[in-house]
Amino acid sequence: MARRTFHVIDITEILAHWYAGRSQYDVAGSLGVDRKTIRRYVEAAIAAGFVPGGTPPMSQEDWEPLVKQWFPHLSDTRLRQVTWPDFAKHHDYIVEMLRAGVTKATIHQRLRDEHGVAGSLASFKRYVTANLAEDAVREKVTVLRADPEPGLEGQIDYGLLGSWTDPRTGRSQRIWAFVMVLSHSRHMFVRPVISMDQASWTASHVEAFAFFGGCPARLIPDNLKTGVDKPDLYDPKLNRAYAELAAHYGVLVDPARARKPKDKPRVERQMPYIRDSWWKGREFTSLVEMQASALHWCREVAGQRKHRGLDGRTPAEVFDQAEAGTLTPLPAAAFTLAEWSRAKVGTDVHIKCGKALYSVPWRLIAPPRTRSSPAGSPRHQ
Numbered sequence: 001m002a003r004r005t006f007h008v009i010d011i012t013e014i015l016a017h018w019y020a021g022r023s024q025y026d027v028a029g030s031l032g033v034d035r036k037t038i039r040r041y042v043e044a045a046i047a048a049g050f051v052p053g054g055t056p057p058m059s060q061e062d063w064e065p066l067v068k069q070w071f072p073h074l075s076d077t078r079l080r081q082v083t084w085p086d087f088a089k090h091h092d093y094i095v096e097m098l099r100a101g102v103t104k105a106t107i108h109q110r111l112r113d114e115h116g117v118a119g120s121l122a123s124f125k126r127y128v129t130a131n132l133a134e135d136a137v138r139e140k141v142t143v144l145r146a147d148p149e150p151g152l153e154g155q156i157d158y159g160l161l162g163s164w165t166d167p168r169t170g171r172s173q174r175i176w177a178f179v180m181v182l183s184h185s186r187h188m189f190v191r192p193v194i195s196m197d198q199a200s201w202t203a204s205h206v207e208a209f210a211f212f213g214g215c216p217a218r219l220i221p222d223n224l225k226t227g228v229d230k231p232d233l234y235d236p237k238l239n240r241a242y243a244e245l246a247a248h249y250g251v252l253v254d255p256a257r258a259r260k261p262k263d264k265p266r267v268e269r270q271m272p273y274i275r276d277s278w279w280k281g282r283e284f285t286s287l288v289e290m291q292a293s294a295l296h297w298c299r300e301v302a303g304q305r306k307h308r309g310l311d312g313r314t315p316a317e318v319f320d321q322a323e324a325g326t327l328t329p330l331p332a333a334a335f336t337l338a339e340w341s342r343a344k345v346g347t348d349v350h351i352k353c354g355k356a357l358y359s360v361p362w363r364l365i366a367p368p369r370t371r372s373s374p375a376g377s378p379r380h381q
Contacts, residue, residue, distance in 0.1 A: 151326030154216035178204035214327025
């Protein structure tokens with residue numbers, strides 16, 4: 001039977017989400033872990049006297065020594081997929097059944113009873129999610145989710161606005177929009193940017209928190225390389241700079257799963273509206289003017305529109321009355337961005353950091369890779 005084995009970092013992530021006040025049901029949905037598994041690891045924290053929303057705040061690093069103490073048997077292993085080759089032998093049959101509307105549970109039962117496949121239902125579902133295209137799976141009914149509590153959640157996305165010609169240089173540049181939407185009030189922050197690098201990503205967060213006057217408890221960004229090192233359904237890892245920003249502002253980062261726009265529907269629906277209502281047909285003399293215009297539009301246009309999902313009230317009205325007071329206050333000290341990167345040692349025993357070169361010990365040079373020459377070809381010394 002295929003099963004998921006956990007290591008320390010998995011358990012610390014579960015406990016960080018639970019301690020931040022999320023229900024076990026929500027944690028299971030975000031991390032792709034069964035609720036029984038969530039309960040098993042949370043029970044150890046409860047037995048030690050921890051409660052959701054308790055004090056002092058606990059980071060994943062704070063949980064790590066406790067997890068090692070509570071679960072000494074954990075090993076640093078990864079998701080195993082030992083039964084997937086058995087499912088792959090029946091790939092065409094699985095696709096045919098899914099297109100016919102047969103449920104995954106029934107397909108698994110038929111594979112087990114009629115074809116002798118021994119893998120578990122959970123392993124089969126993971127195989128379908130990872131290996132079958134979306135169009136091979138029957139469409140599911142979209143169920144509207146209840147609005148999160150005020151101050152609980154902010155959803156983040158990047159979207160292409162279009163091309164802009166800088167009047168000073170005559171150069172055409174692509175403009176992207178960083179968008180953060182507070183899920184309860186639908187109040188929105190938009191910041192046009194030229195680059196989607198780490199500095200721009202971080203600066204946009206800082207400006208968004210200043211715009212709202214506080215921070216939501218949880219952020220749901222896209223699986224972007226600027227924020228997430230390796231998009232993974234089960235184990236989203238934040239890059240170092242983004243993790244430092246989250247720790248500074250005391251927010252929990254819960255990245256959306258790759259290619260799952262329904263994980264952040266509040267912000268996904270805003271991009272066409274932003275392009276049509278603010279971007280199209282406007283001319284700007286500079287990026288600074290563009291960003292100021294976007295802020296004015298967020299306050300006076302997007303924030304003042306009557307929203308059907310808010311029973312006809314405006315996002316600004318709901319934000320002022322219900323959500324502004326629930327946001328986490330901004331820290332007194334400003335956030336200082338540190339750009340992290342993995343340097344490669346050149347043959348001249350130097351590494352490059354930004355535009356500067358630094359010498360390092362020659363022992364750090366990686367040994368050259370050996371290559372096998374084709375038969376009959378000469379070898380160069």
